[in-house]
Amino acid sequence: MDIQADLKGAIQRAIHALYGVSPDEVTLQPTKKEFEGLYTFVTFPLTKPLRKSPADIGQAIGQYLIDHSGLVSRFNVVQGFLNLSLTDAIWLGVLEAIHTDPSFGTLPAKNQEHAKPESVMVEFSSPNTNKPLHLGHLRNNFLGDSVSRILKANGYDVVKTCLVNDRGIHICKSMLAYQRFGTDASGRGETPESTGMKGDHLVGKYYVLFDKAYKAEIAELLAIGMAPEDAEKKAPLMQAVQQMLRQWEQGDPEIVSLWQTMNSWVYAGFAETYRSIGVSFDKTYYESNTYLLGKDVIEEGLAAGVFYRKPDNSIWIDLTEEGLDHKLVLRADGTSVYITQDLGTTDLKVNDFQNNRLIWVVGNEQDYHFAVLFAIMRRLGRPYANGLYHLSYGMVDLPSGKMKSREGTVVDADDLVQEVIDAAAQAADEAVKGDLNDFSAEGKADLFRMIGLGALKYFLLKVDAQKRMTFNPADSVDVHGHTGPYIQYTHARIRSVLRKAAAQQLAFDTIGTATTLDDIEQQLIFLLNTYPQRVQEAGADLAPSYIAQYAYELAKTYNQLFDRLSILKETDADKQQTRLVLSKVVAETIQQAMGLLGVDVPEKM
């Protein structure tokens, strides 16, 4: 049952009955807290056509709804705002409907009849195999993972993919540094086993070593008076690493073998990180397999007149009509640029999975790149061209400013995860009544992991993805206020009540029949009722932050109820039964909403 739609219909009928006109659409908004009522209908827009004052219109509609709709119990009018309260019977009906609907919050599968696309690919993470994941990757991973879950709840088939950047000059840098500094004369070198380091961290160490040594070389060249630009190019290490890249491309067995070895270390490290943050992929693509793709697309575009050739033989596209620029798509020497690969890779992905919608979760520094990519796909007439979407997100700053890998101000993902878990354990220690005595050591570890990760994920997801955000480590491990642990705690509290109710043989399979509802209970049911809508909006806008905000609102409202009304000590059996059902539904909805963020909720904490 859809209360909001029913109410809209009733308002429409009221306006028709009273004034003989039928507005195309009436919109309802939630009533502001300071006023009584749960739904507000704004009458300002009607004043002009009806030539009546907004307050009069509100008064008339309100009265009509009371007399005829059977939905409205009370109303009040403030200027052009008609605030409506619905009857307890309606809310009890809503609660009953939610309670008995096993698929509440999950929308039916998108099928062929739907105009909307039904199958989505979400590509995210995009790690480089020369260094471990960092804070920026975490925002990316959590966004991608959450958006996938939200789309699934919206009834889409979702394929999660990851394109690994496993080749190129930067990969060679760590390889070269390893050859130089990490191996002895016989070629025997450090390994994750010999050092006890995680593979990605070990490789990352050499990437940093390269940069150091390279900087030193440049400094020497500058000292003998070379121009900075020349120095960067002429430094022996740069020469060597470029030579190595050529060898890799020619398939030099020694280089390829080193590349495979080091990458395998990195993948083992990544696997561990992904497992620890609860992120997985259905399919992983490797750039080493795809970087040569796309040249056939260039040929196709040339033949179709989409691209043009310059005198120097380079190939371009004119996108000035789209408000973009002239863009190079193939170099004069016939080698690819970044966009060339992406053209080919996009075709490949569609060919593999037949998705009619593709989403890339990539930082907003690539906004231009994707605008160009999509424009080209449209020009080429790809049938899926209108289903391409760049989920662009802002950089994560530290309170001290921008993260810079060269200056060592990056926040390592593994370190951070460990830190938030430790902080969760610390917070549990400090909690006044947290009774964790019946937890095993292993159970505690699980719990702290759940809470720490919950804090981190929630912290990164509650902010609008589009926006640049500041990551304050101290805030991120906070368990008070607008945080993941606050919501987790609320869930654990409710579960505790339900356990005790069950232990006392209290029945809460059905709601009490002759119940009157407190305001706060009405509010809670109202909130619960909006959950499917929230999921839908979050799916349409690809915005996990909507879900995060919702979960907080729900938890906060429940905590208020919890503080104001008793449950286990309630003497009216009907009321108690209703409150227990309400509690159960709230717990389940919190669990679902947090699940969409990839956050687990504990039964106890």
Add this chain to the structure above:
RNA sequence: GGCUUUGUAGUUCAACGGAUAGAAUAGACGUUUCCUAAACGUUAGAUCCGGGUUCGAUUCCCGGCGAAGCCA
């Protein structure tokens, strides 16, 4: 230089064109014979500047100023 994004309490974030701009945190003050106080309540505090569009603008448009990114 061109294009894009962004500017809200001390701080971190909210607000389909709607009411007295909401939260959280930090500050001040309270609430536990009672279901988990990791909770709840009270209090103080903000829309970068200037125009425009209209019943109404944090939101939309134009012009500045500040921050960031991309393209040469």
